Amino acid sequence: EENFESKERTACRGKIAISDIRIPLMWKDSDHFSNKERSQYYAIFCLFKLGAEVFDTEMVIVDKTVTDICFENVTIFNEAGPDFQIKVEVYSCCTEESSITNTPKKLAKKLKTSISKATGKKISSVLQEDHEMCLSFSSAIYGAKYSLLAHTTLSLESAEDSFKTHNLSVNGNEESSFWLPLYGNMCCRLVAQPTCMAENVFAGFLNEQQMVGGLIHWRRLYCVLRGGKLYCFYTPEEIEAKVEPALIVSINKETRIRAVDKDKTKRIHNFSVINPVAGQAVIHIFSADNREDLQKWMEAFWQHFFDLSKLTFGFSSSIFM
Template sequence: ECDTQEKINFEVRMREGICRLLAVSTQKEQLLRAVKSLMVCNARIRAYRAQLQGRKGEPGPGSTGEQSSENGTKDRMACRAKVAISDIRIPLMWKGSDHFSKKEKSQRYAVFCLFRMGAEVFDTEVTVVDEAVTDICFENVTIFDEASPDFQVKVEVYSCCTEESLYITNTPKKLAKKLKTSLSKATGKKLKAALEEDSTEPLLPADPVIHGAKYSLLAYTTLGLESADDNFRTHNLTITGNEESSFWLPLYGNMCCRLVVQPSCMARDMMAGFLNHQQMVGGLTSWRRLYCVLRGGKLLCYYSPEEIEAKMEPALTVSINKETRIRAVDKDSKRRAHNFSVINPVAGEGVTQRFAADSRDELHQWMEAFWQHFYDLSQWKHCCEELMKIEIMSPRKPPLFLTKEATSVYHDMS
């Protein structure tokens, strides 16, 4: 809760700085970026406050707890994942006469995207488009670090016509102060108290009014687990406004992007330690000691941890997926045999690999890790078939009003 409050305080300070910048800005490019930043700050403050209010209504720690069960599903929580959205292309549907006329001067629009997931809010750079541009393109890679399998990323596209004249009116005083002075003293105080009762901060001052730099919601969509793919996919957009709106752009109603989901169970070691592996040599049973790592639907077995650092191939790889069956054989402590078998179907027959832990506690730790892994795989579904890669591109910041050519979805769809 303290961490969330600190985030709110930070955004409030950022907001105050942006308002001061707006008061002295004269350049159109600077104003458009500052107004966008102000919108992002406000969105984050609202999201953090909603998170705080939600926590106040949650049951306290200890009232409900995560419990393991024999089949590994009761009250179990799936691992978290990184969700990355990138390479956004939004095709425009200009009339042929508009796009091919090559006018020297046409209306320009500043456009950016806002991404929301829970209390996290991210944005893209502002890009400017006109009738010579066939696709709105955003090169940003936006990453959400703590997504659950039921995540929802709301993508909002905002636009603003940049041809309108820009001027700033005075920043209004605090809304609460206005209420207090415009109404009777007693009524104003009561209303001010009611407005601030459930708020974590006093009421924020109203935004400066920048005529000619007002962004409006142009289109939006929501992406979830079913939308995740290592390749580009097309998603439907819900378009707001119409041709009479000053911010309106002729969208096809589609958006292309990559939505990559990287569950922790695919990218990190979920369990690691030494196990003894049974093998047959010349018809005789022998055991070899291996350092085993559970990750990405596989049990990777090395002779030592140093082999992992040296990026050597594992001595043995055993699949751990929905077809796998694991049986524990917890014998008495006198014989010191804490075995388990991993059985995978191969060509219609079960292939068994037998392992032994050093102690009963270690056996239980491994079994718990397997049950959790099975549950994670079941919840993250197709995202666990193969590790999706998140490509981080170096940030580029070209001048806002520089029109650039891009690979065109428009021409592909025409």
């Protein structure tokens, strides 16, 4: 007998999306409201690193009239495990422009470098894991130097379908040319979509036991395990036709699945799915066609239980569409 419960398992991987990044600034009133002709502009961008994957945001230009640094990019990592650690790094470069005609838009165009368009491959050769904290990039324009302004790490605990505030470790001080008066935090939305919740885990025919007039009947159903539910249809074609399932059974952390002893109908590949509903045990009995199919279903259920135990967050699919 294979012991599905004690088998060593690896949790399913999934997609992680980072979006709606806001980094508040706290200028002194004298800075924020002064309207000097000579103004300092800062070119800012973020890097996101997960293992060998590196992504960057568009560059934004801020000056003393801006109260929040905002990045509109949506960054998606496709192969993240539940123990993921995404390093977020904020880079800054200051430039003094003597003429008021240099608007942020013109300046952004002037300061655009290969960094903001670079692929992860290009950047990852520059960014070693043990890089110095003061790592800076030199742009194609002489004198434009990007320094690490702040950084933080995002993990599974940060993932939920809402805005969350994260502490930032800030580098440098007022004497540093790249320095900006950060509050020391960053708001963003970090959404996770585990593969096992979005895609079919397992599918195949099962026979469901029904009691009709005190007699046992079996109905044949095509069942799909996905996202903590067992969806049961009369035929696989019904899924394609978007027909409502004939039966939906919860498969979650509260569910118990047990092999059933041989019964009088000689169907020896049975198992029961037991769910607590309003204090009562709701039981569904299924039968697989053969021992091999039964073992495949048991393996799929136990893997799904394991994956669900690792998911401590709500997940969203809308952002990945």
